[in-house]
Amino acid sequence: VALDVDPIATADPAALDAADPLAPFRRRFVIPDPDIVYLDGNSLGRPPLRAIERVARVAAEEWAGELIRGWDHWLEAPRRIGDLLGTGLLGANADEVAICDSTTVNFYRLASAALEARPARRIIVTDRANFPTDRYVLEGLARDRDREIAWLEPDPIDGPTVDDVEAVLRQHPGDVALVTLSHVNYRSAAIADLPAITGLAHASGALVLWDLSHSAGSVPVGLAEHGVDLAVGCTYKYLNGGPGAPAYLYIRSDLQAELRNPIQGWFGQADQFEMGQGFRPTAGIGGWLTGTPGVLGLGAAEEGIRVSVEAGIEAIRAKGVALTEYAIALHDAWLAPLGFTLGSPRECGRRGSHVSVRRADARELTRALIDAGVIPDFRAPDSVRLGLSPLTTSFSDVARGIATLARLAGGRPADG
């Protein structure tokens, strides 16, 4: 071990685990094979035991036993769970978040509504490194609504800065309709400065739409505090809602009636079951629901979200920082000498709860890691992405995962 290594890299991971106040939360999850080191909870979170029980109960008792009468309580689920997530983890007010559809569909609806609300402005600001579905949706909207995308080309590790956004707004004075970014970048984990960028966008007269998929349940968001207009995200990553779990949308309360949902569905209709003529959205976030929501997925999502609410976002964030600091120390000690570089910000305040490490053979290394029982994911062209999900990832997982990567990458057997 080289002398200039961060002392944390030589810490005993078992001692770090023993001192971890969130360690008991791991026991709330189903972990059938404890020998697997799972470092992809930022892509698909592990199942809470209560989610698995809930799904079985929804199917075998509610669907089978209540039959159509289940809708007496299922109807409320998108708003009830939205409030649990919004007030419990996102810093929204009640009746500003609903669980519904996919992130893609919600992003389309909110971006479309924002453009309609700024009809004279031609520019959409986003980031070349934004998550693909956001970019693809915006490309379609730009063509259909006759707008242009002003692409930010930020530093691939640090992501778009306040200066980047300020510069593009200055280039298009009075012409930016929408600024939309990911709060935490899916690849580098860079945290965008949500308060400052939201303020800048508002000062220019634009609306702002944040994709929270990689921040919800891992870092505090403060939607109400920072006056955010619009947000979307998924519940299957740090929120542990299950594969393809339903997504959510947030609309600041004063915008809910001002903006218009392009997909006017019967679940948004006042007096839904009168089935009358003419769409009249119900008041509040419920007016933004569209079609019939998937009840099995809602049940799992509620249990997933609830675990994070019970742990508390501040405690989750503190552990996320500690896990990623530890991972970076081990990268520096074990991987950097093998030609890896860090693909995530070093400053913990600028970094979410995953860490990317880069080397040209990342694709092959990821395959070899999975064969060896360590599961991260690969992001083209050269990143192994290590997701450190605070409720289920231990410091021992981090040490074993990175030691295995070092061994597979040609290093000497490490001590993890």
Added chain:
Amino acid sequence: VALDVDPIATADPAALDAADPLAPFRRRFVIPDPDIVYLDGNSLGRPPLRAIERVARVAAEEWAGELIRGWDHWLEAPRRIGDLLGTGLLGANADEVAICDSTTVNFYRLASAALEARPARRIIVTDRANFPTDRYVLEGLARDRDREIAWLEPDPIDGPTVDDVEAVLRQHPGDVALVTLSHVNYRSAAIADLPAITGLAHASGALVLWDLSHSAGSVPVGLAEHGVDLAVGCTYKYLNGGPGAPAYLYIRSDLQAELRNPIQGWFGQADQFEMGQGFRPTAGIGGWLTGTPGVLGLGAAEEGIRVSVEAGIEAIRAKGVALTEYAIALHDAWLAPLGFTLGSPRECGRRGSHVSVRRADARELTRALIDAGVIPDFRAPDSVRLGLSPLTTSFSDVARGIATLARLAGGRPADG
């Protein structure tokens, strides 16, 4: 019993059940309380045992055990199950149906794409009695795309006829972009003449979009045979896919690349996990996927659809005809003398698998029926809707349900 009653009304329902070739299929469903007469399988179908087992397995084994690796096979599910449904029950070709999103979202996408494909035509033809979500979506699209809806005002029982459609097409020569109707009306169960109306729409240069929610799994559709352009529907009614189960869309193969999906999501992208720049849809129906699909819901939907495929749509249709004929005979014998009228077509070839019976106090009668263990649903203003789901409804259910309704409506205790 009056002398002019249809002889079927005096048949022994137990004998009808004994002669029913589909009766054994009822044992494939979980029916926890056999004393409940469930006449709402056209709104939410009962769970197949295999669907409940599948959901539990997806959660406890696939999600928990495979974790992110589950996507190796989950990715194919929307197309695999789409083919099972499309080729097995809808008469589509392979790679023309995908399971995804909600009926509302799919209807929006296909209607929007159809309007874009007919830019010079201003008129959308639909039916005032169409299902609400279809009407609400069209109202939004008409406003956003600067089109007009030509509303058919058909007979409320018989639904839109070929003559109705021909008349409206003649009123707007060369100006109709889209004709969209429900194949089976959600209230009266009237079957629209899909082959003739599709042919008329095509002759006028319009595209046609069918909502199959109340026909899929209850009557044959023949999408390929009749050259249908576009269709959507849900899987939670006769297809027994579970509450809020994912919906589907059908796009005739030659239109899949010609039309454009307004919601360009990452699940439709070629080389999805390269996450590159620029949306390029993958070939085939997969290019019409949008966001991440809910895996729990897909599993249940697959098992639900599979039961109907195994029973065969012709056998299902034959039983649906027999059940509704029996229900109408009992209506005539027991309900008509109490002031009820029939809200469904009498001709079985013009009627799907539910029957509406009408009286002014239908809302109160429906509540009383549910309290008495008979579950139909109410449709404003005056219909009790009796869903007769061929795989799970017995002739004894029909007799008991209608006898109970007659008793609650003030008749003498019937013999059912």
